[in-house]
Amino acid sequence: MTHINVLDPGASPLDYYGFELRRYREAAGLTQRQLGDIVNYTGSLVGQIETARKLPTQEFSERIDAALGTGGLLSRLVTLVMRSQLPAWFQQVAELQARATGMYCFEMGMVPGLLQTRAYASAVLGALDATDLDDRTAVRLDRQRIFDRENPPLYWVILFEAALYLELDGPMTMREQLGHLLSFEHNPLVNIQVLPFKSGAHAGMTGSFDIYRFAHDPAIVYTEGYGSAHPTANPDTVNDCSLRYDHLQAAALSLKDSAELIRRVMEERYGDQLA
Structure with a gap:
């Protein structure tokens, strides 16, 4: 007799998902292989x-919902x-990003996660640890779906020019990543400015930071350490970083010049030519 692993649906969101998937599949009278054939995935x-x-x-999930008539569950x-698969220290930040009406990011050294391509994200996440890299990359990319919601947030990014030159995973990955940045060139809700090397000393010398603004809650400043998140709603910190961001925007290239x-x-x- 084949042993069937029975999940505790209360153990985690992933366990609950698996429990519901099996429940709906069995109610439809389908084997794993039969369901896989219907949705064009393997039974395994x-x-x-x-x-x-x-x-x-x-x-x-969308294919399974359609095949089993789950009502989009x-x-x-x-x-x-x-979200539950994110590092515990980052889960609160992901929730803040999901609620924000406006996000203002200054990044010193690399493209921020919300704008990363799959290959670039994989290179970042796998720099020291390749464990479960595909799943960890998928979790990071899933956060980008906040831009697909009915009322997406305003996302303003200022990249220090060094981020364009830090070559991750070779020229092909960088071509794709920079091309992805350019794909937002005419999107009024995703604005990317570059702070050039020639700007010299600037208001972000102490490091990267984000400002999250909300419809009905105080703004929050977020900074990050190694394996730790530091969000704060302290008014003095928010005011200081807001002023810093204003100065960074003034020192950065215009949106058009940044794209160029x-x-x-x-x-x-990276040896690419745009049509």
């Missing part, structure tokens, strides 16, 4: 997700599953 993958050994994706659950610099670096350093 269905089984791994049912037993909480593999993370589901949004696409997988799994598509709603997958967001909770992904990104394009030039992509062409000249």
